[in-house]
Amino acid sequence: MLHTTNRPARLKLIALAVLASLCNPVLAQKVKKDPAAGIEVTVTPEMTGAGMVSSGVTLPPIPPVTGSRTNRAPSWGKPLPYPIVIADRRNNRLIEIAPDKSIVWEFPSPNLKFYRGNEDVNFSADGKQIAVSEEDNFDIHLVDYEKKELTWTYGIPDHRGKGPGLLNYPDDAHFLADGQVVTADIRNCRILIIDPKTNAITTQWGTPGQCKHNPPKQLAYPNGATPMENGDLLVTEIQDAWISRVTREGKVLWSVKAPNMHYPSDAFPTADGKQVIVADFWKPGRIVIFDPSTRKVTWEYFVKEGEGMLDHCSIARELPETGDILVVDDLHDRVMVIDRKTKAIIWQYGVTGKKGHAPGLLNYPDGVDLDVFRDWKAALHK
Incomplete structure (x- = not known):
């Protein structure tokens, strides 16, 4: 646990300095040399992707929140019960x-400097906020769903550090029941x-620099912390495929290698x-x-070639109710059931192997969550 009495003000000043450096080369040099601002990362064309893009669809009004994870909004049934x-x-x-594959809501990047490469997305318990992680922008965000605004950021864009x-x-950003946010800081x-x-x-x-499996003191490149x-x-660790169940107090209840x-x-x-259900990013x-x-496999999907093959899922x-499996198939540019x-x-959204941002297309989808909070079915079919 870290204790810094003036931490919020100091972090705010650092973030403002980094953003201001965009239009001030002298200030940029100062920020670059400041250890508190981390190590500046070179931004590549791959990292900026398609830029600031939108589907161009006229979006419907957002219905109110009427459901929760334990009392979900009305289901659409098979093949996909919820948006x-x-x-x-x-x-x-x-x-x-x-x-029905219609686009009902969209949040394009408001600024590529501080919002780029969103890779995981998870709703808050009340459905009104979304937690987003950005691996190669080295930050996590909270987004107000209805206002479509960033409300909080941790990490400094394009700067890595510990x-x-x-x-x-x-990787990952999830809300906890007490309103705090958990994230897996892989390379630390x-x-x-x-x-x-x-x-x-x-x-x-x-512990940064101690990348081995010995939870909770040491972790071997964790890329998941799911409540x-x-x-x-x-907790998911990449090295040797360890999966562990850990209490909030840090007690390891079990730890096994995923088969x-x-x-x-x-x-x-x-x-x-x-x-436990887990995807093999391979x-x-x-x-x-x-x-x-027991480590016994009770269900498995594995296709070696053809349309059914997964490429780095x-x-x-x-899925609730149906028991079917929702999959993000990253390098095939699709999400499917x-x-x-x-x-x-x-069910599939995205054309296999075809990148784009027009309706029906995706470009390296990487995360997904269910909107069980709003009755989009009634809203769209009035």
Whole structure:
């Protein structure tokens, strides 16, 4: 835990200095030499992707929040029971797609300097905010869903580091029940829980520079910290495919190697909380559901070639009600639903291997969450 009495004011001044340097070369040199501002990172064309783009669709009015994760809005049924918000990484936008594939909400980048490469997206418990992580922009954000505004940022864009207010390739950003935000700071080999009200790190697991599996003191390149229903966290480590269940107090309840994984990405609990579902960020990719008490695989999707093959899938989640599997297939530029029983692709948004930002297209989608909060079905079919 870190304690700095004037931390919020100091971080704000650093962030303002970095943004001001965009139009002041002299100030830019000063910021670049300031250790508190971290190490400046060269921004490549790949990192800026398609730039500031939008689908161009006229969006419908946003319906009020009437549901929650435990009392969801009315379902659309198969193949996709709820609209999904997609982190469309190289389009630098969040976009919400209804089960009928209409675009109902969109948040394009307001400024590529401080919002670029959004790679994971997760709703708050009340459905009114969204937590977003940006690995190669080295920051995490909170977005007001209705106002479509950034309300909070931790990390300094284009600057990596391990000191106060700095991150190094953060993956995942989730709200916790108490309003704090958890993120997996991959290259610093740590999990951070941050209070947005104060910018203070209230919990840190792992130690920068000590990248080995020994939770919670050391972590081997964690890329997932998913909250479970009772408040425990499901921690994913890339090296050796370790998945661990850890309480908020830092007690490791179990820690096992995920079976059949090259590069585990963002493990989630199944709907009943008893098993684990995890994607293999590999080519060909794989989805595995396994029982952590036995490491026995209870369901698996693996196709070696053809339309059904996955190319570096980053997220797999069990859908409520249907039990089917929602998958983000990053390098195939698509998000899809796989039927639990037949293993057929029964729903897809994005054209396999075709990048774009017009309706029906994505560009390296990397994260997804379900909008169970709003009755978009009734709103669209009045």
